[in-house]
Amino acid sequence: xxxxxxxxxxxxxxxxxxxxxxxxxxxxxxxxxxxxxxxxxxxxxxxxxxxxxxxxxxxxxxxxxxxxxxxxxxxxxxxxxxxxxxxxxxxxxxxxxxxxxxxxxxxxxxxxxxxxxxxxxxxxxxxxxxxxxxxxxxxxxxxxxxxxxxxxxxxxxxxxxxxxxxxxxxxxxxxxxxxxxxxxxxxxxxxxxxxxxxxxxxxxxxxxxxxxxxxxxxxxxxxxxxxxxxxxxxxx
Numbered sequence: 001x002x003x004x005x006x007x008x009x010x011x012x013x014x015x016x017x018x019x020x021x022x023x024x025x026x027x028x029x030x031x032x033x034x035x036x037x038x039x040x041x042x043x044x045x046x047x048x049x050x051x052x053x054x055x056x057x058x059x060x061x062x063x064x065x066x067x068x069x070x071x072x073x074x075x076x077x078x079x080x081x082x083x084x085x086x087x088x089x090x091x092x093x094x095x096x097x098x099x100x101x102x103x104x105x106x107x108x109x110x111x112x113x114x115x116x117x118x119x120x121x122x123x124x125x126x127x128x129x130x131x132x133x134x135x136x137x138x139x140x141x142x143x144x145x146x147x148x149x150x151x152x153x154x155x156x157x158x159x160x161x162x163x164x165x166x167x168x169x170x171x172x173x174x175x176x177x178x179x180x181x182x183x184x185x186x187x188x189x190x191x192x193x194x195x196x197x198x199x200x201x202x203x204x205x206x207x208x209x210x211x212x213x214x215x216x217x218x219x220x221x222x223x224x225x226x227x228x229x230x231x232x233x234x235x236x
Contacts, residue, residue, distance in 0.1 A: 024047070024049055024053060024057060025057050025060070025061075027047050027049075028043055028047055028049070028054060028057045028058065028061070029061060029066065029067070030212070031043055031046050031047060032061075032067055032084050032085070032086055033086055033110075033111060036084065036085040036086060037070050037071070037083035037084060037085050038083060038084055039081035039082065039083055039084070040054055040058055040081065040082075040084070041081055042081075043058070043084075058084065065087050065090055065091070066086070066087055066091060066110070067084050067085060067086055067087055068084070068085060068087050069082045069083070069084060070082075070083050070084070070085050071083055086110050086111055087110065088109045088110055088111060088113075090148075091109070091110045091149075091151045092108065092109055092110070092115070092142070092145070092149070092150050092151065093107065093108050093109070093110065093112070093150065093151055093152055093154065094106075094107055094138050094141075094142070094150045094153035094154070095107070095108065095153070095154045095155070095156075096134050096135075096138065096153070096154075096155045096156070097155075097156050097202070098122065098134075098155070098156065098157050098158065098171070098174060098202075099122065099158060099173075099202070100122060100124075100158070100173040100174060101121075101122055102119050102120065102121060102122055103119070103120045103121075103122045103130075104117065104118075104119055104120075105117070105118045105119075105120060105134050105137045105138050105141065106118070106141070107138070107141045107142060107147065107150070112209075112212075112213050115145055116141040116144060116145055117141075118137055118141060120133070120134060120137060122174065124174055124175045124176070125175075127174070127176045127179050128179065128184060131179070131181055132184060135184070135185060138153070151196075152196040152197070152198060153185075153196070153198070154198045154200070154205065155181055155197065155198065155199050155200070156200055156201070156202040156206070157171050157174070157176075157181075157199065157200075157201065158171055158173050158174065158202040159171025159172065159173070159174065159176065159201065159202075160201070161199050161200065161201055162199075163198060163199050163200055165180065165182065166180055166181045166182025166185070166197060166199045167179070167180045167181075167182075167199075168180075168181060168199070181197070181199055182197055182199065185197050
């Protein structure tokens with residue numbers, strides 16, 4: 001095998017390792033959110049990950065201050081376990097939900113509790129300017145709350161999007177075509193900010209939100225999400 005081929009294989013293996021690591025990390029963080037306060041031992045049992053993997057992930061989350069250690073739990077015969085909780089005080093999330101009639105701009109904490117929200121009449125004719133307006137409104141909400149930083153910004157669009165590039169290929173209900181939201185974010189509004197920006201199709205984002213925070217049934221791999229207009233949304 002050529003050196004180039006060997007390098008590609010190594011990159012492939014490394015990439016797969018990072019994907020698995022990120023999936024495990026998300027699973028552990030979500031379990032902390034659902035079961036807090038919770039110990040490392042319980043996280044290992046619930047996630048089916050070995051204790052060393054859980055300890056490594058928890059160490060990363062502690063270093064990033066996404067979680068923190070709180071009181072000791074009950075002992076089952078050995079040393080009392082240290083319990084973990086989400087850090088609601090230091091991390092905030094921005095959100096923009098573009099829909100045909102009204103667009104919603106909000107800031108929430110890491111547990112998805114909405115702290116500030118503003119409704120704006122959606123503008124279809126000049127999408128780039130309207131996106132700038134919404135990002136500026138998000139900055140104002142952030143300043144009003146006194147948030148030192150946003151961990152990330154989630155943006156949902158009712159159309160075909162590429163999350164990696166931040167491009168909206170087409171959003172028929174908004175009459176948008178070939179709009180790059182991440183480009184506007186980077187070049188115009190948030191020059192000195194470093195929040196991660198996640199662009200997602202509105203139905204996908206809503207389904208994921210229902211699964212994590214709504215009334216979705218647990219242990220059900222077959223799900224249907226129905227969205228009609230600005231208001232009616234059903235998930236089962």
